[in-house]
Amino acid sequence: MSVEEKVREIVVDKLGISSDELKPESKFVEDLGADSLDLTELIMAMEEEFDIEIDDEKAQELLTVQAAIDYIKANQQAAG
Amino acid sequence: MSDLPKTALITGGSRGIGRACALRLARAGYLVYITYVSRPEQAEETCRFITDSGGQAGSFALDIGSHQAIEGFFQKEIKDRVSLQVLVNNAGLTRDGLLVRMKPEQWQQVINVNLTGSFVCLQQAARLMMRSRSGRIINISSVTAQTGNAGQANYTAAKAGLIGLTRTAAQELAPRNITVNAVAPGFIDTDMTADLPQDLRDRFLQMIPLQRFGSPEDVAACVAFLASEEAAYITGQVFGVNGGLYM
Numbered sequence: 174m175s176v177e178e179k180v181r182e183i184v185v186d187k188l189g190i191s192s193d194e195l196k197p198e199s200k201f202v203e204d205l206g207a208d209s210l211d212l213t214e215l216i217m218a219m220e221e222e223f224d225i226e227i228d229d230e231k232a233q234e235l236l237t238v239q240a241a242i243d244y245i246k247a248n249q250q251a252a253g
Numbered sequence: 254m255s256d257l258p259k260t261a262l263i264t265g266g267s268r269g270i271g272r273a274c275a276l277r278l279a280r281a282g283y284l285v286y287i288t289y290v291s292r293p294e295q296a297e298e299t300c301r302f303i304t305d306s307g308g309q310a311g312s313f314a315l316d317i318g319s320h321q322a323i324e325g326f327f328q329k330e331i332k333d334r335v336s337l338q339v340l341v342n343n344a345g346l347t348r349d350g351l352l353v354r355m356k357p358e359q360w361q362q363v364i365n366v367n368l369t370g371s372f373v374c375l376q377q378a379a380r381l382m383m384r385s386r387s388g389r390i391i392n393i394s395s396v397t398a399q400t401g402n403a404g405q406a407n408y409t410a411a412k413a414g415l416i417g418l419t420r421t422a423a424q425e426l427a428p429r430n431i432t433v434n435a436v437a438p439g440f441i442d443t444d445m446t447a448d449l450p451q452d453l454r455d456r457f458l459q460m461i462p463l464q465r466f467g468s469p470e471d472v473a474a475c476v477a478f479l480a481s482e483e484a485a486y487i488t489g490q491v492f493g494v495n496g497g498l499y500m
Contacts, residue, residue: 208428210383210425210428210429214383214384
């Protein structure tokens with residue numbers, strides 16, 4: 174599964190939305206209705222799935238699905 | 254996930270209040286996990302009491318003063334292996350002394366185990382409970398957190414810290430259907446209070462309206478209630494089990 178697909182899967186699962194609603198530019202809070210606890214769970218799930226660490230400061234900049242995907246890709250490459 | 258055994262974890266479950274909680278929660282049908290640090294034979298005895306009466310239990314050596322050890326324990330024994338429904342943060346120790354004479358390590362050790370250790374267990378448990386969208390966390394505080402107690406600056410500060418932790422955790426975790434409450438036992442007959450001099454015991458007794466010391470089972474009954482389905486609408490509260498010592 175690609176990074177995109179995995180991230181989509183996590184977001185759909187944690188926020189309980191249908192995958193049709195999910196666009197790369199979707200904003201977690203404004204568009205997908207995430208609250209702070211949802212965001213924390215998303216970050217923790219991504220950290221676990223991709224075996225990376227996302228510090229709180231960085232996490233606050235990951236406002237959209239695409240931003241999360243880009244960050245994960247960049248950091249996986251850095252690690253590999 | 255739902256086919257994993259419903260589990261209650263009690264830290265410091267080899268004796269005293271922790272043991273009584275373990276027996277009580279086993280009776281309520283949970284697979285009971287207890288941790289211990291110094292008394293493997295007593296931990297095994299607690300488990301044997303449970304299995305002899307048809308329950309299920311396991312005991313684990315775990316230093317609640319070590320962040321790393323707690324994380325490792327949750328990774329190895331809890332995560333993906335059982336469905337953690339109840340955490341009772343009970344492990345605690347005392348290193349009494351007047352505050353003007355209290356050594357830094359004396360302070361730190363009690364804070365590490367009684368407060369920081371409970372925080373780490375709560376944090377680990379909350380991460381799992383958030384996923385299952387349910388959970389019960391019960392922190393064992395103390396009446397001395399509410400009244401103060403000469404000679405226990407470290408212990409009372411840690412136990413009062415648990416009350417603040419309870420309220421904050423209750424607020425943060427409520428949206429995930431996790432309740433967090435504290436139980437504040439009064440004077441309970443356990444190993445911890447067995448060493449107190451007789452004159453001090455007599456003085457305490459005079460201050461307790463119900464005119465007796467509590468039993469570990471008195472505390473366990475409150476814990477079992479808070480762990481039950483009936484307590485679903487109760488969170489962020491402190492329950493005194495103290496014979497009226499503090500009101």
